[in-house]
Amino acid sequence: MDNEKIKEMLLDIQESKLDFTVTMTGKESKRVNGLYKPDTREILLHNKNFHTDTQLIYTAIHEYTHHLINEEKIEESGGRNPPCQSRSHTNYFWAKFHGLLDIAEEKGYYKLDLSGAPELDALTKEIREKYIQPNGHIMQELGKNLIKAHTLCEQANIRYEDYLDRILQLPRTTAKSVTKVGLLPEDDAELGYENMKIVASCKKAEDRAKATDAIKQGKSPDSVIALMKKKAQTADPKKKLEKERDRLTKTISELTQRLEYVEESLAGM
Incomplete structure (x- = not known):
């Protein structure tokens, strides 16, 4: 498979309005099999890590899941790029990823089969x-x-x-x-x-x-x-952001009070 065919496959599994690129690096990495860069919307695949196309496709779909979630967050924020989060492999991520794997299996792109082992x-x-x-x-x-x-x-x-x-x-x-x-x-x-x-x-x-x-x-x-989960999938983006703003405001206030307490304690030592 080449870069363009991988991209075509991913778009066939689920459409994305947010353009992205796929690049097989031609390298081997001991740290990761692939990487998604949300700022440049690049999917990098260290194809020297894989022995079969099935392994490559699994990682490609994994990184594409990051792209699709990034697209969702951009839409929710009115077109602004969301800030980087420390935890990207959430329950929502794995659920979406596994759903995409199911679609890939239905379309014949991917197969999890133990009959050969x-x-x-x-x-x-x-x-x-x-x-x-x-x-x-x-x-x-x-x-x-x-x-x-x-x-x-x-x-x-x-x-x-x-x-x-x-x-x-x-x-x-x-x-x-x-x-x-x-x-x-x-x-x-x-x-x-x-x-x-x-x-x-x-x-x-x-x-x-x-x-x-x-x-x-x-x-x-x-x-x-x-x-x-009971969270509504069609929640109003504005209300969602307002709720997050209120939560962050409360957290900042609590941390500010804690910081003042720590500084006063240090000053008295």
Whole structure:
């Protein structure tokens, strides 16, 4: 594949009104496989890192995801380039990236296939059957027992929080997550504990069913989390910016007060 064909493929996966360039650097990098430069809208691919076009395409779509998100942010800000953020690989990024990979597979550009690696395929089945699914059952049983322990603590006039902290030595956040998992149907244990936590975090039974179906259909955890988020996708850009302004103003005020306190403390030393 050459640069132009890669760009055509990316545009076929999802259209972009914001122009960009694709450049295979002809180099090998130990740090990264590719890079997106939002200021110049360049996708750089260190093609010497790849042994197959499939690996190259995966990275190209990864960097293109950054471009598409950059385009969204420019549109939201009324055409202004957004400031660089320290964290670019957010849940939203991974969900969008995995969605683009799905489209790439549907169009025949990309394929995640274990049939050519029988040893890996066999190991994958072993991991699921011996570890992921049994772990789901174990954590579900733990959740049920924590619910029972909570009841017994109340009967014995013992604070459940103290019991968690100093008897079981189990973080409260962990106990809370496991307890929610313990309330799920037993069949959900086959999803594995981490996916069960996602399902259990949904408040409505309808949403839990949707999350379960999405996981069983092979959607990535990030995609399922994004699917379950209640944020409106068509939120008014102006209201969104006003809300962010208010949040930043409050943060700046709090930091200013803290800075004054630190300076006064230093002056008194």
